[in-house]
Amino acid sequence: MTRTAVVTGGASGIGLQIVKRLLADGWRAWSLDISPALSDSTGPSSEHAEMFNHLACDVSDAASVQAAFEQIENQSERIDALICSAGVLRTGRLMDQLPEHIDMMMDVNIKGPWLVTRRAVPLLKKGSIPRQPARVVFIGSISGIRPKVGSGFYAASKAALHVLAGVLAVELADAGILVNTVAPGSVATPMLSDPSGPAGAGTGFQPSGMSPLGRIAEPDDVADVVLFFLGESSRYVTGTVLPVDGGTRAAFSSK
Numbered sequence: 465m466t467r468t469a470v471v472t473g474g475a476s477g478i479g480l481q482i483v484k485r486l487l488a489d490g491w492r493a494w495s496l497d498i499s500p501a502l503s504d505s506t507g508p509s510s511e512h513a514e515m516f517n518h519l520a521c522d523v524s525d526a527a528s529v530q531a532a533f534e535q536i537e538n539q540s541e542r543i544d545a546l547i548c549s550a551g552v553l554r555t556g557r558l559m560d561q562l563p564e565h566i567d568m569m570m571d572v573n574i575k576g577p578w579l580v581t582r583r584a585v586p587l588l589k590k591g592s593i594p595r596q597p598a599r600v601v602f603i604g605s606i607s608g609i610r611p612k613v614g615s616g617f618y619a620a621s622k623a624a625l626h627v628l629a630g631v632l633a634v635e636l637a638d639a640g641i642l643v644n645t646v647a648p649g650s651v652a653t654p655m656l657s658d659p660s661g662p663a664g665a666g667t668g669f670q671p672s673g674m675s676p677l678g679r680i681a682e683p684d685d686v687a688d689v690v691l692f693f694l695g696e697s698s699r700y701v702t703g704t705v706l707p708v709d710g711g712t713r714a715a716f717s718s719k
């Protein structure tokens with residue numbers, strides 16, 4: 465039976481890589497994003513066009529989430545997995561952050577995953593069968609475990625997401641839905657590399673950069689771990705926050 469996944473933030477970076485990996489593994493994938501799907505060679509391959517749908521959706525807006533799920537329900541009576549990757553970063557020292565940026569991070573990074581999960585749960589329940597529970601995976605951040613100067617509110621939003629995921633894992637256990645969080649360190653995506661993006665100079669924000677493993681993560685390093693949380697091997701794992709940071713937070717280093 466073809467398995468179906470919904471991926472928020474599927475138009476870019478980590479979410480896009482997860483979509484591509486799911487399609488390559490034979491899943492049907494729904495991408496929900498405020499940005500349009502990439503139609504060039506960096507987007508999902510046209511060979512998977514029948515198994516891929518992209519919907520314009522603002523995850524922080526309940527009506528937009530409702531509209532997206534109505535479209536999903538027209539074609540899929542159940543879903544097997546939800547991956548919440550949509551997220552925003554606005555940097556700045558705490559005394560300098562703009563209230564509208566704080567609202568945006570709280571809305572997209574915390575309320576968004578809650579709105580989407582709340583709407584997905586009835587479909588996930590239908591996708592859950594004994595020994596093959598449905599899955600929810602949140603993309604948190606290592607900054608929610610070890611925060612950085614220059615991104616305090618982003619770190620707070622991710623720490624809050626980690627907490628919500630743990631509570632959800634317990635609340636949804638009876639429904640046969642496993643909830644886990646992947647917490648990446650710096651990953652080479654537009655969020656960090658786009659020169660017109662928010663992680664600019666003068667904010668005090670420093671990406672983690674090189675990890676003890678000697679490189680910055682690629683989106684696939686994160687997608688691999690997400691795939692583990694969607695697979696048979698993780699059937700008894702729920703409520704965890706798993707760092708995918710090349711050891712960055714494990715110990716302070718003078719290097």
Ligand SMILES: NC(=O)c1ccc[n+]([C@@H]2O[C@H](COP(=O)([O-])OP(=O)(O)OC[C@H]3O[C@@H](n4cnc5c(N)ncnc54)[C@H](O)[C@@H]3O)[C@@H](O)[C@H]2O)c1
Nearest residue numbers: 473476477478497498499522523550551605650651653655
């Ligand atoms: N890149 C990193 O270094 C890094 C590190 C740790 C955690 N993360 C987290 O990983 C996740 C993915 O980030 P990324 O690096 O792939 O960034 P990205 O900017 O490449 O992708 C984020 C996607 O989310 C979408 N998005 C933003 N607001 C949205 C909204 N309101 N509704 C729907 N979609 C929205 C964007 O359009 C974009 O496609 C985020 O939650 C981010 O916080 C990233």
